Amino acid sequence: MEHFFIGMGVSILFLMLCNLYRVVAGPTVIDRILGVNVIGIKTTVLIILLGTIDRRVEMYIDIALGYALLNFITTIAVARFYQRIAPTVNSDKKESLHSASPSALIDEGAAVAGSAGGKGEIK
Amino acid sequence: MKPFARIILFLCAVMMLTATVDLPDWADPGSPASTHLSPGFIEQGYHETATPNVVTAVLADYRSYDTLFESVVVFAASLVVMLVLRRTSTGTSRIKHFRPKREGRDTILRGAAQSIIPVMQIFALYVLFHGHYSPGGGFQGGVIFGASFILLSLCYSLKFAMQRFKEKMVLICCACGALLYAGIGAVCLAMGWNFLGYAGLAGLLGVTDVMARSHGILAVEAGVGITVMAVMVSLYYDLASGGDMEEGL
């Protein structure tokens, strides 16, 4: 039974490695935070799995409970950051508006969407 | 200049990697760290302090000076952040963001926060007071308790959270935690023992020396927890609002 648990843990770690692609190469910040959210949930499962392998679940379960309660604070913080600071549309640049497409977003999105606070108006 | 810096970086990496060869293995029983002090702590810890979790005993009893000044450092960090950022009137050079109205669109977030925040606070108290028997202690419990106020401020607004936990109250909690810690040490000193020698509490509480050390650890952890909780909330208030406490993240 333990070898089965170890196999399960290694499979979950491989899936986390695949999700890390979305975190590192995601076009926008919101894709990245989605990947981090998924990785956090998998971490909760993996901690309990490690505890079962070590036969000390009652020690490890507090960490997992803490993760289950705390994991989504980061997600909500970044989501609030982009909910409250909505884009202002510059109506002069109609040409560039029409050229918006997912491929253009992937090329330049990581540089532009990640930077915050730069063009805020200074009063 | 850049390739030169890379060569230096590579050489430093090679030197550090060669130095790791001399380090002892993981879980090596013959390593210097586990031959001098650790056997003493592991063998004597439970008989001297009645605390099954050795980490808590070492942190709050054998090395309590260290923990005292750690909490003082955390307290000083919050004071410095407040000193640098806090301003009462709205300044002239502050970055103003355009924020859309969000009436009635936060209902799901607020419902989830209402169901999670009480459990989070109870869990924080459990972690704080169960630190003798399971992983956890003052620092972890304080951080989780502070995170509950951060979650309240995120899901509602900064003003709403500051009505519940006022700024003056935050500062009072900051100072009171560190004062509780140092006060216990002073009581021990007044009873004729060393500073932070918890056996001095035995006469006051009417218990044996071993149980007095256990109760002393508990009181000290509560002080650390109060300080850390208030410091986390204070850091969030100052940093998220840019110093004028008007709108948060």
Next chain:
Amino acid sequence: MTWDANLLWQFDMLILLMMVICAVAALSLKGLVSSAVVTGAYSFFTCLMWTHMMAVDVAFTEAAVGAAVSTVIIVATAQYINPWSKD
């Protein structure tokens, strides 16, 4: 209960690989919030590594601070920083 180091070397290799990827990405990404988010992912793997090495108290501290507070504070600070300034 004994801790068999040879049994779980796959966990070590995968977690360390992901930590290295996260560290390199957090330094090389352009945006400030992107770096903050990748730092949050890094703290998850650090907590897994401490758990795997059976340092449970350290793992709990890392879980509480890394999952809740540190990323929130970094993101809250990033909204007042001009990313195109030269300093």
Next chain:
Amino acid sequence: MIIDILVITMMITGLVFFTGTTVGIIRFPDFYTRVHAAGKGDTLSTVMFLGAMSLYILRDFSGESLLTFIKLILIVLYIFIASPTATHAIIDAGYEFRVPYWTRPSDKPSNEDDATDINKTMEDISI
């Protein structure tokens, strides 16, 4: 023996759903579809894994294992609340941030005025 078979079945089901989530997150072309994949699959597979683990813990019954079982049920409950809420917050942020949605390249709208409301380019976003 029966419990072992049940545990293995539930874990493999959970792993299948985790794999589906990962494939969705990597392969889907659009932010909104990725959030859909993550929100559905992750919650269910986490519940599958934790349910299997709680069955495995209850195999040798004692007071301590009962306490661990109750904590596991609490984890399941709060992941069930927290994970969809986080997904909702993310997708709301994406909607406010005007992340463009994906259309099939062949039926892109020829009338360009229709597309101006939602497909705003990232250059104009000032935050």
